[in-house]
Amino acid sequence: MPWPTTETALRDTLKDQGQALELLEEWKASASQDGYVIELARGLLLQRMVWFGRGEEKQNATPAWRRVLFRWKMHQESKGLQQAPPFGVRHFLLATELSHLKQWEPVVKTSSDADCFCVLTTRSKVYRQAVQAGLQVRFIPRTGKMGNFSISTLTAGLPQPGRFRQWMAQTLMDALKDWSSLSSYLDKHLASLSGITVGVGNNLTHEGRYTTHWAKGKRFSTWSIQHGAIGPNPLYSHLSVNRFFAFSRQDLRQLQLLQVAEERIKLTGAPYRDSxxxxxxxxxxxxxxxxxxxxxxxxxxxxxxxxxxxxxxxxxxxxxxxxxxxxxxxxxxxxxxxxxxxxxxxxxxxxxxxxxxxxxxxxxxxxxxxxxxxxxxxxxxxxxxxxxxxxxxxxxxxxxxxxxxxxxxxxxxxxxxxxxxxxxxxxxxxxxxxxxxxxxxxxxxxxxxxxxxxGEKAPEGKEAAQAILEQLEEMLGSPEEKTKV
Structure with missing residues (x-):
């Protein structure tokens, strides 16, 4: 399967990697050890970066026979699941963790038209949970293909030598496989649609950032619901979605201090707190x-x-x-x-x-x-x-x-x-x-x-799920929102 986008577009998606590496250099002086420095960048340098910071890769913590069994189960579960989205969907969410569903489910169940929502996921456990919750969901199997790109080109300029550079190259190879699977599905099933929004469970992971980048290229409105604490985490200054739904006024102020554009932040409250x-x-x-x-x-x-x-x-x-x-x-x-x-x-x-x-x-x-x-x-x-x-x-x-x-x-x-x-x-x-x-x-x-x-959970006394639902519908009807890239 050929890679469906250009290398220039891919490098645009990866530009945050360079920004995060600059942060690594800035933080190195105050960090107590190199492992901690690497962990600080886990959001933008790919979610699995934290495992390198521990001195081990996540997959090495699992016996080989378990990994083989897991891959076989994934293959079996993926049969027949890569289907087109249901007709009439207006709002898509890429969910890669169970916690993303926890935020999303109240929004869907608040709507009088649950058929206009669909979850996309590359994780079998998220797929199973979405089915159990009665949500419309489509599974995107990982193809294992990565296209014809040079890893040495993509990792050019990495300031860290040795084991870190090698591990980063391997991580990028894994990410390319994820992106290839996502891009194939999105191009096939979503690119021809109109009047939709595309959300991601976490805008700071490699899958979340790629999906956002892809959607903006198609002039779709993009959004994300807050994932965990904002705190003083500078990685949140790299949010790329059109709208970010924040839990509280404190979170909103923290994002403003990180210089996230005010028009991108919408105070809605946390949907999972509604009930x-x-x-x-x-x-x-x-x-x-x-x-x-x-x-x-x-x-x-x-x-x-x-x-x-x-x-x-x-x-x-x-x-x-x-x-x-x-x-x-x-x-x-x-x-x-x-x-x-x-x-x-x-x-x-x-x-x-x-x-x-x-x-x-x-x-x-x-x-x-x-x-x-x-x-x-x-x-x-x-x-x-x-x-x-x-x-x-x-x-x-x-x-x-x-x-x-x-x-x-x-x-x-x-x-x-x-x-x-x-x-x-x-x-x-x-x-x-x-x-x-x-x-x-x-x-x-x-x-x-x-x-x-x-303080208050949502503006004007609204439940958070209702506030987010209204924001999503507003994004559908806002021409200028659709053209922001």
Missing amino acids: EGAQIISHTARNGKLDMAEREKYVLVAWSGYGHMTSRAHYFQQMEALFGAIAALPNNTFILKLHRKEKPADYQSYLNPTPPNVRLVPYEDDRFPRDIFFWLEGASALITGNSSVAKEAMDVGVPVISLDIADEYSETDYLKAEVVPVAEGKEEMVAKLKVWQEDPFVLAVQLENQKEFL
């Missing part, structure tokens, strides 16, 4: 599987592992302080809900033997849903770093502590506003948890401050 009450699961279903009392409360620990906002050294400092606090509070149960970037092996030195008041829940644990509200519902407090989980906890009345030993999160909006207390070590963490448990007035003040900070 968090309906997602609450009983204590019994969860606690029984974790060998806990039916109504037992717990301290939830949920951070994002090390990556573009947390250095590797800091991550292990946090872990040391956390287990110190766990030992100091033997009557408190701690549930450690791991992020997809975290590895259970990193915790092993603290779990031999496992403290009786600790429950470790890996990201892949299929006994439980991955919805964070499932875990917040029974939590007496949340310990995090600078994750967006903090705002979700605020939304449902759970007090939050940020553990920031290395002062890496000071620019995070809710920390800068001094809404969430910052613990710089074990002692402060223990003291804050104790005072919340022993003094209802102090706890009430904390919850009120959090509620006030979070």
Whole structure:
């Protein structure tokens, strides 16, 4: 299959790689180690960059026989799935993570015409989840072909020599295969359509950026719903969609500080927060599987592992302080809900033997849903770093502590506003948890401050899903929106 676009267009898509590499050079002086520097650029240098920063590629963590089995299953599942979109679709979303569906599903179900929406995905797990949710979805199998392009040309000018350069070349080869599959499907099934919008679950991944670039080339309006915390992350200054739907006024202000054009940002609120009450699961279903009392409360620990906002050294400092606090509070149960970037092996030195008041829940644990509200519902407090989980906890009345030993999160909006207390070590963490448990007035003040900070979820009292739906319909009817590239 020939590559359907020009090398010039591909290099335009890759221009962000050079910008991100410039950021690497700027950040190198303040970074504690090269691995952290590389991790800082995971968004624009391709999502899998974080695995190189750990000193390993993601695929090497999986036994060869499992990789072969997975490829076979993908091949079987892809048979007959690469179909044209249903007739009458006006809004497409490229979803590559389950969390993208979490934002999208409320929007579709708010509409009186669910047939005008369609999810596109290259991930079998996203496809299966979309089917279960009753969403229209089309699967785009990866072809394994990459076209006739020179990797040496595409990687020309990379400032990093040696292993990094080699790994980057391999990563670009993998990305070319993804882009080839996407481009083939989009050119075949979407290019001839008119009056549509194209959204991406994350505008900072290689698939999200390519799809946005392709859609703009066809004069389609492009959009994205906020994915996680904005924080002081400079990568968000590279947003390329026509409209970005932000969760809160704090997120909007943060994007403005990053010099994202105001006309591109629309404050809508977070769709998944519209109905968090309906997602609450009983204590019994969860606690029984974790060998806990039916109504037992717990301290939830949920951070994002090390990556573009947390250095590797800091991550292990946090872990040391956390287990110190766990030992100091033997009557408190701690549930450690791991992020997809975290590895259970990193915790092993603290779990031999496992403290009786600790429950470790890996990201892949299929006994439980991955919805964070499932875990917040029974939590007496949340310990995090600078994750967006903090705002979700605020939304449902759970007090939050940020553990920031290395002062890496000071620019995070809710920390800068001094809404969430910052613990710089074990002692402060223990003291804050104790005072919340022993003094209802102090706890009430904390919850009120959090509620006030979070502010309104969507403008004019609208539900977020409805606000996004109206924005999408407006984009369909705006000629100038369609011509912005």
